[in-house]
Amino acid sequence: MAFEGLSERLQSALAKLKGKGKVGEGDVKVAMREVRLALLEADVNYKVVKDFVSKVRERAVGQEVLKSLTPGQQVIKVVNEELTQLMGGSQSKLELSSRPSVIMMVGLQGAGKTTTSGKLGRYLKKQNRKPLLVAGDVYRPAAIRQLEVLGEQVDLPVYSLGDKENPVRIAEQGVAQAKTDGLDTVLIDTAGRLHIDETMMEELKAIKETVRPDEILLVVDAMTGQDAVNVAESFNRELGLTGVVLTKLDGDTRGGAALSVKSVTDCPVKFVGMGEKVDALEPFHPERMASRILG
Ligand code: GDP
Secondary structure, X not given: OOOHHHHHHHHHHHHHHHOOOOOOHXXXXXXXXXXXXXXXXXXXXXXXXXXXXXXXXXXXXXXOOOOOOOHHHXXXXXXXXXXXXXXXXXXXXXXXXXXXXXXXXXXXXXXXXXXXXXXXXXXXXXXXXXXXXXXXXXXXXXXXXXXXXXHHHHOOOEEOOOOOOOHHHHHHHHHHHHHHOOOOEEEEEOOOOOOOOHHHXXXXXXXXXXXXXXXXXXXXXXXXXXXXHHHHHHHHHHHOOOEEEEEOOOXXXXXXXXXXXXXXXXXXXXXEEOOXXXXXXXXXXXXXXXXXXXX
């Protein structure tokens, strides 16, 4: 289960406050020390932790207590609200205004980009859109076939020109094909590498310039914690992301990426991957996630 350790530690840190009729500065200080450790242990960026704890402390000390809550519950409410803010406040939806709308899927190899392209295509089809999947990952040998198989599974067309064509041309032709076929959404699966490199970024920039996407979504593996956040920072600097998809949240990820990525990069998490199957993709709801973590 994702966030299990974090969830347990935060709940135990805050449980001590719950029943208290009076919560003094000292009580808040003790609780916040434990909250701080819990977040650091979950691999949340240290600066994010520092800001978070100081915000909560500021709000929790000396505030008006609502009649319906005990002072302890009030502190927990503040933690819940700040945790929600940390993850983006409210749900960030896709913004698809062009016809056809173009979504570029980017990320490092193995993050789950191709799988997520198929999942997102399925999700958008359920929203009554007509997606086309474009196989632009010409470097990973199995990626094109993988997208074709996914396309069959979710009953969506897949555009491919094989692995000998230039990815920029594939993207451009894919968009043209969508127009010809009356499809309104183009999902471009681009090539990833094992590490960020200049050739990959240049190619992605060229695709961006050519197809002018509505969304550039970075797919990152939540299991990689702070690394995922660093990857997001680099891609955002080079390309300008519109959102992040965190995959493998069904695993026992500690939570660092989910809690840090928005505040470090200012890019919202728009979706989370919850498994290998094509239906295991969910829109990300910060408030629900905060409540789930706090129990
Ligand atoms: P790509 O190289 O980024 O295109 O990565 P793939 O789409 O091939 O995915 C790499 C591996 O991660 C595959 O085995 C996927 O089934 C798996 N995967 C992708 N998303 C998820 C997820 O949300 N949860 C789990 N458990 N596995 C995932």
